[in-house]
Amino acid sequence: MKVTLDLDKLLSDGKISEEEFTRLKVLSAESTSLLAFNILIGFGVIAVSGATLALVPAATTAIGIGAFVLIAGLGLLNSNLSQWRLLANICVLTGSLMMGGGIIAEYRGALEAILVVSAVFAAAAVLAKSSLLTVLAVLMLSASIGARTGYFHASYFLVIQEPLMTIVLFSLLATGLYFLSQKLSSDFQRLAIVASRTSVFLVNFGFWVGSLWGERSASREIIVSDTVLAVAWALALLAAAVWAWKNNSRWMLNTTAVFAGIHFYTQWFEHLDVTPGSVLLAGLVTLGAGLWLRTLKKSEPS
Template sequence: MGHVIQTEALVKEGVITSDQGNIIARRSRQVMVSLVINAVLCFGIIAAAAGFIGLLADALAVAIVGGLFLAIGATILVKATDVYRMFGTASALIGAGMLTGGASIEILDVFGEQSGGLALLVLGLIGAAVTALIHRKGVENTGFLTGSILLMTAAMHIGGLYVWAGAAEVSGFAVPMIHLYAAVVIFGTGVFIDVRLITALAIVPFAQMLDTGTFYWHAMYAFYSPETTLSIVQLSVAMAACVAVAGLLTDRFRRHTHIFGIMAFIVANLCFLVGSLWGDVVGSHIWGPGYRDYSDDYQTFSDVKSAFEASALVISEHVYSIVWAILLIAAAFWSANTNRRGIFNAAKTFGGIHAYTQAFETFYDEPLAYVIGGLAAIPLAWGLWRLNDQFEARNALAA
């Protein structure tokens, strides 16, 4: 478990020795440097592979150049010393990326989206299974290579699934199940190769089960959640499951459930942000009337929508704002006492976002709201302080 500590202060207090403090600092520095190096390496590989595919724009040329990169990389990995092994890995992965990406584009061009998507789904699954077996054998100095190829084949599999589903016009209950399957595959791949960044990405299709997502339009990035309440419930269940199983897992698997739980917490807070601005008519997007069904008659659509809202559960933005603030305080206090640094940092961040948003959106001309909120915060802080003292006393007795 990661903790925030000041090694210099601990050395001065005699909790740890100077040598132990130096070891902690050195290991922390090594982890950060390794993250930077791997991030730069991965960016270079992805950019080069994608650039070559776009530049050559010919299936045969991409296959030849990709094969050459792969062969050169394999030769370096076999013949070269550890100093130059990074170049071999990069070359092999550029080649593998070109072959995988180029083949995917060619298959879709030749067979069309529906048949081609189905072919990519099957080929990606077979490739991922074979690569996983090779990766599992743990051949020396090839873990990064086989793990990266596994990611490529898994991406081909998931991409093929989405292309096929779009071309086949899959609808209804099957759509969220496809998103759930994609989330499980991404989560499982991240755990298998032990890369938490991949595990964290599983939250994207998981959130899309209820159409929560993002979009980009002309220098504008937006987050949308048409079913904020149901999405929050969904993500809360995921967080609770991650916390519940954490104590039953080894440290390696626990790290992955922690990162997924943190991502679920972040997306849930984004849903709360949407709800605090717009409120929510629960179920309106899933089983409520759709505009497309009444596109030729807006008045009828408006009447049907009003009738649905009259019988549905409606949560106002004011209720959302109050509940969100209470839950953020509770989450920050709980995470601080249980050493969950990711949740703690996220709770503080969204607390600032919530305060800033409400100050300008809702209460900018309501000084009484600031008086009530400020006076209420003082006894709340006192209560948290006293509660923390009780926790500390209980922990001291247990120790």
């Protein structure tokens, strides 16, 4: 357990003595030095790994170095030496990313390679109890059905090639992980919930893209129209909001509200275009909805 204390204020308020202040100050300095040392060594590991890869620029080199750094990080974590925990986590993350990148490069983004990297990230996440790697494992799994992001000058984009499959697959995954989390210990319960919540985001991304383009075949023929997916998204958000309200899930309620806003603005401007009048009316509707939600919140029993 970590506790943050303002030692100067505690001393001035007479809550601790001068001797206690000095002792805690020394302990604090030791902790800060250890943190700086872990970060320094971590950067050293990254630099050495990167330099070695630059000298021998091959995917197999990345896989080998990544596997070595990952195993070393997991070994440090299992040694129960708390002072090395930060360095261990840096090694686990760096090794996983380097190994995963090497596998994808070696097999040129093949489906099997993506699934293997997803499994590597998931296994490393469980062994290291890492929320970040858990998120990366779920995102990597979404790449197996064509999900990706991209960037070019001053522009970012999100690609969901299979909206309907994304919605179905990650709805099942989110639901399954949520119920599984109820049966796990606290550490693994946290990881299952993180993965479930990441899946919820992907479900909404699938609905978002689908509500604009629909579900299309390889020949670009419409299988499910954008209108159907737009209505289905609204109903799904309503169902999720009701569930969150009944189960007192603040995260789900907030997430639902955010994506409901995105859905509203997306459909509003898609059908009415971006004009001064449509922007003004959309803003007034949003403000009204916000005030209504705040009224409901205040009316809740304390």
